[in-house]
Amino acid sequence: MELILIFLFAATIISPAVAVVQPNAEEIRILSDCLQSYGGITEENSKRLVRFKDWSETYEEIPCFTKCYIKNMFNMFDESVGFNDEQVIKQFGQPLHKACKHRMEPAADSCQQAYNGFHCLVNLEDDPFVIIESMKNVSTEAKTAMKDCLHRFDQYEWERVKDYSKNPVREPIPCFTKCFIDRLQLYSQQTRQWNIPALTAKLGVPAAGANIQHCLKQRRNRNACVSSAATTKAAEQDVDSDTEILRKCLREVGSKDLVGELQKVARYSKWTSEEVPCFTRCLASMKHWFDADESKWNKQQIADDLGADMYNYCRYELDRYNEDSCEFAYTGLRCLKQAELYTLETYKNIVSCASELNVTMKELQKYAAFPTKEVVPCLFQCLAEKMNFYTPTYEWNLDNWVQAFGPMRQDRTASNVCKVSAEQMKTRDKCEWMYEEYNCLERLNYNTDGSYPLESTTLSTVITRKTAASVEDKTKAS
Template sequence: MKSFTLLLIVAVAAAAVSQVSAQWLPLLADVTPYPPITLQTSAKFQVRTHDDAAKAFEDCREDNYVPDDIYEKFLNYEFPAHRRTSCFVKCFVEKMGLFSESRGFDEKAMIKQFTVKTPKDLDTVQHGLEKCIDHNEAESDVCTFANRVFSCWLPINRHVVRKVLADLAGEAKILENCLKKVSSPERIVSDLQKLERYPEWTSEEVPCLMRCLASEKGWFDIVKNKWQGKRLTDDIGADVYNYCRFELMRKSRDGCSFAYRGLRCLKQAELHAGTSLSTLLHCARTLNATNVELLQYNQLKTEEPIPCLFQCFADAMGFYDTAGNWRLLNWQQAFGPSRMENQTQEQPLDYSECRRSDKERKEATSKCSWMYEEYKCWERLNGNDFGEESRETS
């Protein structure tokens, strides 16, 4: 799967508000494709915390006699079909101040609750509301009404809900348990000091700690030495997972190193993946691109399916300096680790051959044209040489 193409596929899913949507994360400081949006929210609504959610869960459980096995799923914001689910959901969103029997869902409260701390999640929250909110025109009973809307909106925003209502005490407990497993009473103080410098690590300074943390969160299977893709997508969003997909598939016999590299990549993705996706969506809307046209990039066609889409994206992401030279770091931050990267190789991939000469650029039909050619070269060097041109020459 190609880097720009996979972004496009996620973009199509986001535009259509599919069941696994993308997480919208902080934009790069120098890329601002959208103007700031001021939300008009009800002054009466108070943003709820994890403790509020926990109390709502307990109260609604008592009111609805939910079995233990089903309740465990509810606690993870998964609401399977069950005779108790609809009224439990209605009870929960009501106690969280998001729904009332007389007015239905309060869209402004939903936006405030799930974007007040993470405003870059506004797009996905709004997309879900646009798709799912109704005013019970079907005249369903109130439990069915509440569950229908929330169960439509939640799969698109489950990672946002989990993030906003995160159990910080639970996260601290996971860290405490893992330190007990991988450290010792003699090393615990120095290991904690090392952990404080985590952003500066160039290798894992507390061996196997990251594997334990990823395992405790349900993201990494230690026995199979494998990342759990579906759980990661649910928890952190499709765009973050896709950004690191090659790194998470690049297995190593050393499971601790494998898990450490994966978590480092996911942290990087938090900074850059949402920027790439939101910028691409902005360009697609500007050029009135259709979903069918977007998906044609999967074929690496000779001619760009949507003229100048890549130029719009590249300009916004700062892929070129004023002299037309590549800012390679910006390319790498936009697309994430490539298929061909090798953790043991001494020399990184050489992209110099992809830059067209000044003469070739001048002779090209347009700036959009030579930019698209350079993008296709990027894909080929990253092992994605199976598009239209490859089929013609095979």
């Protein structure tokens, strides 16, 4: 539903410049009554209400206003029983009610309880996870695919999810639809045919009896994601450029059997050592990621081209200097290739856990601050179980940790200081001590010394992809 904060429009009475909707007489009466103890609908009070979403999570700037407003305007709160779940669901929907249920619990007083719950509801109304979860006639599998795909785009684009409801001509997040359509296998690129029964079962479209023939016409020479000839041409040029780099590097390293060497390159991800000597150094140099003369990685360029999450995954591997520039380039680029493969798997599992535990993006983002206590109880345990971070006896599978989060800064034996004792495992809550171990390993092996401006907790790095702009502002890696 649309944002329910009608009281934000009280400002229209004072200043038409900020008008959005003109409140009716009943709304004005309720607003006036609820603000009576604070001077009524003054310009100052109106300005405060306009930025209601920005108020602190725990401090109501106009005490008890929220309780008065939601009680009289929506009949969703009562001092004796608290929130009326039925009315909350009616106004906001089941997913949003579920997401904020923990904020509707009794607090120090009824005013605080009303504020905690309502402030959560209006702040999460545009949360992309909540929007996806609220979609009607969409299967759970499809919602999970959408959430997974969303993590492949920069965070600044996520706010555009709400624009899909307007059915715009241009896609708000280019290629987002193609991503989840591919994951759900609803369209065959080979036959160029839609699987209509699966489309209906998973996305609830098309409606029964709808005439969709004009939608199924094949359009030639169109980019799979964006209907732009210019975009298609640019993509083709990129492919041509990469092909030329491969050929040039193979010639540079003295390869005579180009076909045979290209076959080796095709299975690069399976190499255990560099099968075409010094080929990787040339490739990384041509991409401007590696300085062959200095035997040094250009971290800024990597962050710009591949994203901060890829850089973060390999940042310690890129610092392990090796005089053999060919070997150094090979180990670094191999790590970046692993990051490309494994971070997607980590995204998928985090999305799955977030969906199972009904976690919002705001809650996930709080992990970046190294909270002593876990923001969402048992979120890390869920991830640990999906990614097999522990053996059946709760020893670490460190190979799986490295695969998920990237090479560690310290020698593996140094991590032993983070291990909780067997006695504590027996007496303490499992979710609690698992998160404690994760937090310790984060600080020891991935963060804290301040020399990596891009870094945040590994978990939040996976969750929150940084935009190119933030990389430019925050990254000063040499």
